[in-house]
Amino acid sequence: MSQFKVLVGKELRESWRSFKLLWLPLVFILLGVSDPILNYYMMDILKAVGGIPEGFQMVMPEFSAADIIAASTGQFQSIGLIVLIATFVGTISRERQNGTATLLYVRPISHSALFLSKWFVATLVAMISVIAGYAASLYYTVILYGPVEWNRFIAMLATYLLWICLVMALTVAMSASFKTVVAATLTIFLVIGGTIFESLVGSFISVSPWKLPSSSLALLSDFYDGTDFIINLCLSFGLLIIFILIGIMMCKSNASTTKI
Amino acid sequence: MTLITVSDLTKTFGNQTVVDNISFSIEPNTSTALIGPNGAGKTTTLSMLTGLLSQTSGSIKMEGVKDMRSVIGFLPQYPKFFSWLSALEYTEMVAKLSGIEVKQAKLQSQKILEYVGLGAALHKKTGTFSGGMKQRLGIAQALVHKPKLLLLDEPVSALDPVGRREIMNLLKEIQNETTILYSTHILNDAEEMTDQLLFLRGGKLVEKGSLKEVRARFEEPRFKIKFSSSQQALQFASQSELHCHVEGEKVFVEIVHEQPTMQQMLNRLANSQFSIESIEKVTASLEEIFMKVVGSYESV
Numbered sequence: 420m421s422q423f424k425v426l427v428g429k430e431l432r433e434s435w436r437s438f439k440l441l442w443l444p445l446v447f448i449l450l451g452v453s454d455p456i457l458n459y460y461m462m463d464i465l466k467a468v469g470g471i472p473e474g475f476q477m478v479m480p481e482f483s484a485a486d487i488i489a490a491s492t493g494q495f496q497s498i499g500l501i502v503l504i505a506t507f508v509g510t511i512s513r514e515r516q517n518g519t520a521t522l523l524y525v526r527p528i529s530h531s532a533l534f535l536s537k538w539f540v541a542t543l544v545a546m547i548s549v550i551a552g553y554a555a556s557l558y559y560t561v562i563l564y565g566p567v568e569w570n571r572f573i574a575m576l577a578t579y580l581l582w583i584c585l586v587m588a589l590t591v592a593m594s595a596s597f598k599t600v601v602a603a604t605l606t607i608f609l610v611i612g613g614t615i616f617e618s619l620v621g622s623f624i625s626v627s628p629w630k631l632p633s634s635s636l637a638l639l640s641d642f643y644d645g646t647d648f649i650i651n652l653c654l655s656f657g658l659l660i661i662f663i664l665i666g667i668m669m670c671k672s673n674a675s676t677t678k679i
Numbered sequence: 680m681t682l683i684t685v686s687d688l689t690k691t692f693g694n695q696t697v698v699d700n701i702s703f704s705i706e707p708n709t710s711t712a713l714i715g716p717n718g719a720g721k722t723t724t725l726s727m728l729t730g731l732l733s734q735t736s737g738s739i740k741m742e743g744v745k746d747m748r749s750v751i752g753f754l755p756q757y758p759k760f761f762s763w764l765s766a767l768e769y770t771e772m773v774a775k776l777s778g779i780e781v782k783q784a785k786l787q788s789q790k791i792l793e794y795v796g797l798g799a800a801l802h803k804k805t806g807t808f809s810g811g812m813k814q815r816l817g818i819a820q821a822l823v824h825k826p827k828l829l830l831l832d833e834p835v836s837a838l839d840p841v842g843r844r845e846i847m848n849l850l851k852e853i854q855n856e857t858t859i860l861y862s863t864h865i866l867n868d869a870e871e872m873t874d875q876l877l878f879l880r881g882g883k884l885v886e887k888g889s890l891k892e893v894r895a896r897f898e899e900p901r902f903k904i905k906f907s908s909s910q911q912a913l914q915f916a917s918q919s920e921l922h923c924h925v926e927g928e929k930v931f932v933e934i935v936h937e938q939p940t941m942q943q944m945l946n947r948l949a950n951s952q953f954s955i956e957s958i959e960k961v962t963a964s965l966e967e968i969f970m971k972v973v974g975s976y977e978s979v
Contacts (some may be wrong), residue, residue, distance in 0.1 A: 425775045429761070436763040516758035523731045523818060526776040527749040675732050679722060679755050679832070 420531055426536035434544050439506060443544055446502055446666035447552025449496065454490040455559035458482055484564040486640040492579065495549060496614055496632055500671075501607060503548070503583075504590050507541040508603045511594040511670065518678040531673040534595060536661065542587040549583055550576070571639050578635035581652070585628065585659050588609055592666030595673060626650050629659050681742070682707045682858050683728075683828060688737035690723055690882075697723045699882040700737070705828070710854050712869040713862040715879035715973055721862035724879070725832050728860070729753045741828075743932070749777060752821030756833040758813055762806025763774055766797055766816050769805055771821050795819045795849060797825065811842035813916070818849065822857075831861035835868060856978060866965040882971040890965075897971055898962035901930040902944055906956040913927035915953055928956075 434440045438495035462479060465471055482589070511534075514520035523533070555575055561567060589609065593602035624630075625647045634648050681704045698720040705711050713721050725733075726732040728739060728749050741747050761768055770788035780785065792801055795802050795815040800808070800825050805816060814834065821829055834850065835843045846928055851872050853859065869876060869890075878886035879910040886893060905928055906912040916923040922933035932944070941960060948955055963971070 422776055425772055427771055429764070432762070433763060433767070514731065517757070518757065519761055521731065521755055521758070522753070522773065523759065523776065524731055526746060526773060527746045527778065528776055556769040675726075676733065678759075679726055679731060 420532075422532040423536055425540055426532055430536055430540035434540060439544055440547070443502070443506065443548040444551035447499055447548040447644045448555040450494040450499055451491050451552035451554070451556035452559055454494060455487045455556060455563050457557075458487060458490070459563045460500050482564060484560050484567045485636075487560045487564055488553075488556060488567065488575070488639060491552070491560075492632060495552060495579075497611065498640050499552065500586060500610055500614075503545050503586070504606050504610065505603065507545070507587060507590050508594050508606055509599040510537050510541060510591055512597065512599045512602055513594075515591055515673070515677040516599065520674075521679055522675045524674050524677055530674070533669045534591065534663070534667045534670045537594075538588055538591045538666065541591055542584050543582050546580055549580065553579075567639070572650045575635045575638045576650075578638060579632060581655055581659075582631040582635065585631070585655055585662070588662035588666065592662045592669065595669040626654060628655050631655055633647070680707060681705070684738075684740045685728070686728060686738050686740075688724065688739065689731065689735045690720075690727060691735045698734075699729070701879075701882075701884045702737075702873075702885060703877055703884065705858060705860060707827075707858050708855075709874040709878060710859040710861070710872050711875040713860065713865065713877050713879060714866070714872045714969065715862075715863060716870055719879040719973065720882040721879055722832055723882075723936050725753070725860070726832050728828075728830055744827075749824075750827040752824065752826035752829045754814075754817040754821045754829075754834060755833045756835065758817035758820075760805040760808075760813070760816060760820075762804060764817075765802045765804055766792055766808075767801040769816070770820050773820050774823045778897060779824055784823075787825075788819075791819045791823045792816075795822075796845070811838055811845065814838060814842065814846055816850070818846070818853075822853065825857075827858060829857050829859045831859065833863055834861055834863060836863065866969050870965050878969075878972045881903075886972045893968060893972075894962070894965075897968040900934040900960060900962050902934065902939075902941075902958060903961045904930045904932065904944075904948070904958045905956040906930065907956055911953050915951075919947075930962075934960075 471477060488604065511520075514523075557567065557572065590602075590606050593606045598604065613627075613629040614632070615635070616625060617624075620629065621627070621633065628651070630647070630651050634651055637648075684704040686702045688701045689696065701720075701724060703711075713724065715721050723732065727734045728747075729751060739747070741750065744750050746785060764772070767785075767788055770792060771784050774784035774788055775781065789801065795818050797812065797819065805813070808816065811879065814837075815912055818831075818834075821831070822897055826853050831850070835846050838846060847868060850859065850861075854872055859872075873890055876887065877884060878893075886896075888896070904912075904915070905926070908916065909925075909928050912925050912928050916925045916930055919932075919938065922935065924931040924933070932939070944958065947957065
């Protein structure tokens with residue numbers, strides 16, 4: 420436990436001093452702000468850049484607040500996740516490759532403390548970023564489109580944060596298992612590829628971990644079908660534990676790959 | 680009493696044997712040099728002792744110690760630190776990881792950093808350190824938890840002559856308080872502080888013993904006589920029945936079973952008409968011994 424604390428302290432210092440704690444939330448705030456503002460001012464923007472051709476009839480869709488939150492989630496799901504994965508996928512493997520891990524591994528260090536500290540801080544930073552992003556999105560959505568029900572929003576956010584937890588566990592576990600490049604490729608393939616797969620054929624499958632973001636959004640809408648939701652939640656928790664266990668195992672078995 | 684016993688240690692990568700059946704033991708408060716050319720298996724041996732690598736076969740035992748990592752301090756050849764931590768933060772962190780409690784960790788870190796000469800750089804980021812400072816920090820982090828055995832991988836090879844001298848002096852000081860095992864390919868270093876020499880070649884332990892023992896085995900005592908001209912040298916060599924070897928104006932006379940003695944040589948030369956510039960008894964330098972023991976690498 421004390422090792423975990425020491426290592427978390429180290430990771431937090433790293434996040435702070437490398438400005439990760441600053442620029443990652445900023446990225447998410449930008450992503451979160453873009454959808455409500457762009458959609459609201461779309462007509463004005465089109466006019467400003469040359470206008471709509473005469474005789475061209477275009478009906479701008481009427482967005483509800485939930486639609487805008489969904490659009491922001493879409494941003495987080497693509498660009499946001501790639502940025503998060505790219506930032507944290509080297510968290511273990513890079514330390515091994517550049518040799519800084521060597522002087523930690525020669526200590527009587529617990530590999531579970533090592534992995535958990537990495538995962539904890541990665542998840543913490545990711546969660547702060549996502550919450551900042553949603554807060555920014557919510558702020559403009561409420562101003563421009565009307566109120567969002569609080570309890571629904573909190574339920575959605577909690578579900579989405581579980582998804583972030585899961586993605587970060589996968590990312591850090593991959594980092595413990597492979598070299599940075601391989602880990603990055605595999606993680607992005609699994610997360611982004613899985614998300615695309617889900618959006619294409621997801622309607623035929625009722626239970627999958629990639630359903631978490633979409634079911635979190637469903638929590639916002641009025642007609643919400645919760646039958647598979649609990650199963651998906653359980654599946655995600657199960658996977659989370661599996662990823663963490665694999666990560667700890669790989670941390671231990673790959674310790675000797677550190678550059679001496 | 681033996682501090683650590685290594686027996687039949689072997690490491691293979693694929694079908695390549697990097698460390699081949701090494702056995703040795705180290706007494707407390709001594710320093711041992713692991714000597715060998717590049718690729719002899721020095722770093723691999725040290726890595727196994729630190730627990731970074733697991734051995735293919737053989738054993739490493741330390742009396743009464745469960746997790747050897749808690750009583751070992753290790754300095755790799757090129758120590759890498761987290762560049763965004765200061766020297767004090769780094770040392771404190773690794774001390775805590777070695778199980779030292781918070782207050783003590785801070786005290787010990789400050790003390791050890793001042794001891795290695797980084798007192799003025801306590802709060803500087805390690806990313807800004809020079810090679811010599813990094814090596815000092817490396818030694819500090821290896822010593823901060825007061826280890827029983829200090830493992831150093833080529834501690835001075837990467838340093839300039841000044842840095843080298845400073846680190847050597849530091850190590851000599853440390854030598855009085857702890858047990859040191861270090862690898863090197865620089866023999867002068869080994870000559871300066873060593874109780875035991877281990878010569879590695881191609882992963883095999885080819886020679887071991889104290890500096891004196893190894894010396895005695897390989898020194899090949901000779902007389903070096905310098906004549907005034909090379910003709911005289913040749914003439915002397917052809918006339919004498921001794922085992923001679925001529926190099927320009929110099930003649931080397933082998934001493935076999937302590938014969939001839941200096942007295943005999945002097946008598947012999949005094950009664951001759953050769954003009955002599957100097958005569959001295961020479962023994963092989965450690966470098967020559969090194970070449971003899973590990974030099975013929977290809978023939979392995």
